[in-house]
Amino acid sequence: xxxxxxxxxxxxxxMLLVVLQVIPLLIWWxxxxxxxxxxxxxxxxxxxxxxxxxxxxxxxxxVVKLIGKEDITPSQANKPFHxxxxxxxxxxxxxxxxxxxxxxxxxxxxxxxxxxxANLNAGILYILAIASLGVYGILLAAWSSNNKYTILxxxxxxxxxxxxxxxxxxxxxGALMVYGSLELGKAVTHQSGPFWHWGAVVQPVAxxxxxxxxxxxxxxxxxDLPEGESEIVAGYHVEYSSLRxxxxxxxxxxxxxxxxxxxxxxFFGGYEIPxxxxxxxxxxxxxxxxxxxxxxxxxxxxAGLFFGYLFFQGNERGPRDPxxxxxxxxxxxxxxxxxGAVLAxxxxxxxxxxxxxxxLVAAVLQFACFMAKLLFFAFLFxxxxxxxxxxxxxxxxxxxxxxxxxxxLLNVLATAFILExxxx
Amino acid sequence: MTGSxxxxxxxxxxxxxxxxxxxxxxxxxxxxxxxVVAFFNLAGLYVLLEAHFxxxxxxxxxxxxxxxxxxxxxxxxxxxxxxxxxxSRNAIARSLGIVLAGLFAILxxxxxxPGEVGFPEKLPEGFGTxxxxxxxxxxxxxxxxxxxxxxxxxxxxxxxxxAHREGESTP
Numbered sequence: 001x002x003x004x005x006x007x008x009x010x011x012x013x014x015m016l017l018v019v020l021q022v023i024p025l026l027i028w029w030x031x032x033x034x035x036x037x038x039x040x041x042x043x044x045x046x047x048x049x050x051x052x053x054x055x056x057x058x059x060x061x062x063v064v065k066l067i068g069k070e071d072i073t074p075s076q077a078n079k080p081f082h083x084x085x086x087x088x089x090x091x092x093x094x095x096x097x098x099x100x101x102x103x104x105x106x107x108x109x110x111x112x113x114x115x116x117x118a119n120l121n122a123g124i125l126y127i128l129a130i131a132s133l134g135v136y137g138i139l140l141a142a143w144s145s146n147n148k149y150t151i152l153x154x155x156x157x158x159x160x161x162x163x164x165x166x167x168x169x170x171x172x173x174g175a176l177m178v179y180g181s182l183e184l185g186k187a188v189t190h191q192s193g194p195f196w197h198w199g200a201v202v203q204p205v206a207x208x209x210x211x212x213x214x215x216x217x218x219x220x221x222x223x224d225l226p227e228g229e230s231e232i233v234a235g236y237h238v239e240y241s242s243l244r245x246x247x248x249x250x251x252x253x254x255x256x257x258x259x260x261x262x263x264x265x266x267f268f269g270g271y272e273i274p275x276x277x278x279x280x281x282x283x284x285x286x287x288x289x290x291x292x293x294x295x296x297x298x299x300x301x302x303a304g305l306f307f308g309y310l311f312f313q314g315n316e317r318g319p320r321d322p323x324x325x326x327x328x329x330x331x332x333x334x335x336x337x338x339x340g341a342v343l344a345x346x347x348x349x350x351x352x353x354x355x356x357x358x359x360l361v362a363a364v365l366q367f368a369c370f371m372a373k374l375l376f377f378a379f380l381f382x383x384x385x386x387x388x389x390x391x392x393x394x395x396x397x398x399x400x401x402x403x404x405x406x407x408x409l410l411n412v413l414a415t416a417f418i419l420e421x422x423x424x
Numbered sequence: 425m426t427g428s429x430x431x432x433x434x435x436x437x438x439x440x441x442x443x444x445x446x447x448x449x450x451x452x453x454x455x456x457x458x459x460v461v462a463f464f465n466l467a468g469l470y471v472l473l474e475a476h477f478x479x480x481x482x483x484x485x486x487x488x489x490x491x492x493x494x495x496x497x498x499x500x501x502x503x504x505x506x507x508x509x510x511x512s513r514n515a516i517a518r519s520l521g522i523v524l525a526g527l528f529a530i531l532x533x534x535x536x537x538p539g540e541v542g543f544p545e546k547l548p549e550g551f552g553t554x555x556x557x558x559x560x561x562x563x564x565x566x567x568x569x570x571x572x573x574x575x576x577x578x579x580x581x582x583x584x585x586x587a588h589r590e591g592e593s594t595p
Contacts, residue, residue, distance in 0.1 A: 081453070121553045125480040132488025136460065139495055143453055151499060158496045162489060182554050 007113045015117040018261075018371070019097050022378065023253045024059045030382050031055060037386040051322055063246075071242035074145060081144035086240065086247035089137030093254035096130045099123040100261045101185050103271050103367040104278045107359040114185055115363060123184040124176065127262060128169055131217060134255065135161045138219075138226060138236045141248070145239035153235025156393065157219065157226035163400040164216035164223075170408035171209035174415045175199050175266060188270035192277040199267035205411040207267040209404055211380075214259040216400070219252065221385035225393060260377035264370065268377075271370040278362060285358035286351040292365070296339035304332025432472055439465035452498045456491055463487040475552040 028043075032055055035042030043055035051057065073082055101116035120126050135158050142154020178199070179187040191197050200207040216223040227235040237248045264270060273281065281288065307328035315321040353361065391399070442461040449455040463486045470479035550556045561569050 078451075078453075081457070120476055120480075122477045122480045125477065125484060125554075129480045129484035129488055132484055132492075133460075135488075135492050136457075139492070139499075140453075140457070143495075143499055155496065155499060158492050162492055162496075165489065 003108065003111075007108075011113075011115060012117050014102065014115065015097050015100075016094065018102060018374075019094055019254050019257050022257050022375070023250050024056075025375075026253045026256065026378055026382070027062070027249075028056050028059045029379065030385075031058065033379070033382045034386045037383075051326055053323055053326065066243060066246040069242040071244060072239075074147070074239050076146045077239065078144040078146070081140045082239070083244075085137050085141035085144060086244045086251070087137075088140065089134065089251035090247045090254065092130060092134040092137060093251045093258060096127055096255075096258045097261060099126050099184055100258070100265050101188055101270060102261070102370050103363045104281075105359065106363050107355045109356075115367070116185065119183070119185060122182050124172055124182045124187075124266070127184075128165070128172070131258075132161070132165055134217070134251075137248075137251065141240065142236040145236075147239055149232040149234075149238050150236050152232045153226045153228070153238075156228075157236060160216060160219075160223065160225060160396060160400075163397065164213045164404075167209060167400060167404045167408050168213035168217065170405070170412060171206045171213060172266070174206040174408070174411045175203045175210075177412070177415050177419055178202050184265055184270070187266055188272055189278075191269040192272040193275065195269065195274040198269045203267070203411070203415070205407065206415075207263075209408050209411070210267065211263055211377075212404065214263060215381070215384065216396075218255040218259050218381070220256065220381055222388040222391050223396065224385075224390060225396060228390065230390075256378055256381045257374065260374045260381065261370075263377050264373035268373050270373075271366040273366060273369045278366070281362040281365065282355075282358040285353045285361040288365070289351055289361050290343075293339040293343050297336045297343065300332050300334070300336025300339065302332075304328045304336060307332050428472055432469065435465045435468040435472070439469065453495065456495045456498060459494070460487045460491050463491070473552070474547055477552060477554050477557050 032042045034040075043058035044052065046052065046055070046058040046061045048057050048060075073079060098117040099120050101114060101119075103115040105112040105114040107113075138157045139154045142150040142157070175187075176182060179190045181187065181190075187199070191199055195201070215221075219226050225235075227237075229235075232238075237245060240248060272278070276288075307324045310324035311321050311328060313321065313324075315323070351357075439462050442458040442465065445458040446455045446462060449458060463482060467479040467482045467487075470476075470482060
């Protein structure tokens with residue numbers, strides 16, 4: 001009983017941590033990647049003592065700035081809705097992640113605990129259902145602010161979300177027919193093994209359509225018409241400031257993280273490491289852990305040496321670069337020494353694992369794999385935003401209804417035919 | 425009282441309260457939002473009845489799509505006109521409505537036996553899952569399912585025909 005309760009809490013805490021801890025990282029990435037794409041340097045001034053950490057410190061100052069600002073409610077606004085709208089946006093973003101499995105199961109006392117906050121039979125439907133509620137945060141913010149720009153943003157957002165939701169569901173139908181289940185855990189195990197079992201290889205059209213719809217559902221460029229700053233100032237959140245604006249800002253990134261996690265889970269194997277299904281990982285936990293530790297020691301040393309070289313190269317403020325020194329310790333010599341110490345203490349990495357230990361090693365590695373995939377797609381969101389221009393409104397509607405919807409329907413039809421053929 | 429029964433009363437009370445607020449509210453937007461709350465609590469009731477698929481579809485279709493469209497229309501319309509419409513109900517319509525609602529309440533009360541809220545002790549294998557609902561829809565009730573889809577298609581075609589009359593220029 002106590003074990004059950006602990007595991008429930010651990011699973012929910014991990015789920016929240018994944019979403020909330022990646023948000024600042026993405027905000028930093030957004031600045032850094034956009035700067036790189038536009039041949040700028042990016043955030044360069046905020047520093048904590050001598051450390052700027054490539055602009056990560058800038059994200060911290062952002063938080064201080066947002067907390068310090070005055071929280072304004074327009075006098076003609078509908079106050080209850082104006083107050084609750086940002087909370088709805090954030091709530092929905094966090095809730096969607098509940099059914100995404102972020103790692104394989106852990107065996108404790110001979111019982112399996114799957115690492116996802118909730119394992120629902122209708123998991124994919126749950127994602128679609130909760131994600132469709134995200135529009136209320138935007139719509140209520142838009143209407144309650146009592147401002148023409150916000151209303152325009154809200155109207156754009158609702159019609160856009162309703163249009164692309166349809167394509168999203170239809171794209172998923174094709175993939176579901178292959179997986180044979182609405183449970184996300186089963187979709188992941190179906191994709192285990194070599195990477196040509198991945199949904200993106202088996203169902204390329206569905207994967208492409210789903211990714212495009214995920215962009216539309218998260219209001220990211222090229223689909224960020226609800227904000228469209230060149231046309232309607234900042235769309236639905238014009239009248240928001242301080243921490244309530246921060247909630248909208250964070251919800252956008254949380255939505256991106258959730259969408260990345262769902263894309264990775266449904267079409268790119270989720271937490272499964274290519275060529276290493278869960279059983280293989282557990283059976284060979286000891287040798288795999290030894291290889292990982294050796295790789296960490298070697299890679300950490302190399303990275304440390306590289307950052308050490310950068311340290312002596314200096315930066316534009318002096319002959320020595322303190323950022324490089326911090327990186328050398330954090331991502332170079334630090335992990336290398338830790339991995340080396342573990343190897344030395346175990347006599348060169350001779351581990352003995354019971355079922356619990358083996359499943360834990362497998363779960364940690366699979367979690368790392370899931371996070372790598374999630375971060376890649378989060379990067380894709382940023383990459384696309386700074387590469388493509390925004391759609392015009394009629395182009396957006398035409399793309400959704402005239403091209404993507406028929407394509408999704410055709411994909412369902414073709415998948416049904418092929419599956420029927422294969423069944424014979 | 426078990427935990428499920430307690431949750432049933434909480435969800436049921438919230439659903440009823442928000443449903444009443446939908447009808448009595450002066451503000452059309454607030455009514456639509458209360459409607460969403462009512463749908464949410466209904467979905468909670470479905471979950472208590474082990475009908476997870478139904479709960480998810482309830483939120484997806486009614487809360488996520490239909491009420492969004494309702495809100496969309498309310499925002500486009502002039503809400504002050506809607507408020508004026510409320511006052512124009514005549515006495516005949518009002519009294520007829522009260523009589524019909526009373527009859528319906530009597531009908532409901534006669535069907536609901538007084539007593540404890542009951543939850544099924546043992547459910548058949550796979551109850552409420554996507555698989556079992558799919559089996560029912562595409563096997564036993566296939567004809568009804570297909571007829572309903574044709575009906576919906578007819579409604580869509582009719583809506584397009586009304587909105588897009590021949591010879592008229594589209595806005």
